[in-house]
Amino acid sequence: MAYGVPFPGTFIVDQNGVVKSKYFEDSYRDRVSAPTILLREFGSAAGTRETAVRTNHLEMRYHSTRDTARPNLRFTLVADFQLQPKMHVYAPSVEGYIPIRFEIEPSPYFTVHETEYPPAEDLYLAAIQETVPVFQGSYQVRQDITMLGNDVLEPVLQGNREIKIRGRLRYQACDDKICYLPQTVPLEWTLQLDPLDRQRVPEAIQHKAPGK
16 A cells, blocks of 8 residues: 655755665664764754753753654653763673663653664773773763654543653763762652644645546
8 A cells, every 4th residue: 555655754955965874664664763864974062951960970851853743753762971080880791890881761652772882992901900991071872762652642642742852871880989879869850742743735736536
């Protein structure tokens, strides 16, 4: 039934018309949001609500690239970190130690994609005479979310249209002498959910079959 229906997508081209990147999804219903594309291509920060968290080891500011979501829309949860001087956390690839984990609770209303961490640094720790992958200073973690279809989201769309995404940050921070107790920081994003815009274009520009 959908034979010949093109998949929507976005091409990023340079000033010479050369395609530098493209954004397509596995379903023709799904769309990548414009703020997510701007974030990935140019590092643009969205003008959405931001939550700040401060612990003894780091400061984290997190937000969503969208405050309003729609069915089948893919957007990004972003967390920016600033660690205290001489402090580090272990990267996910570490073995034998507690790595940083950015986790989102499962939901019947959206799909959680793989968390994106920055490249780790190799740090030699004289106290344990080991070289381990870590994050230091400032870095960013990204988590893409895709809302499910209109049929699944119908109960929310008929209610207050509010979606809460909950998760947690798990990490163990260390300096050059001490590894501190593991920490768990709760995370929450609140988004408004809008229905799809099914309003037809004005009749004067509607495409009609011959003879109609």
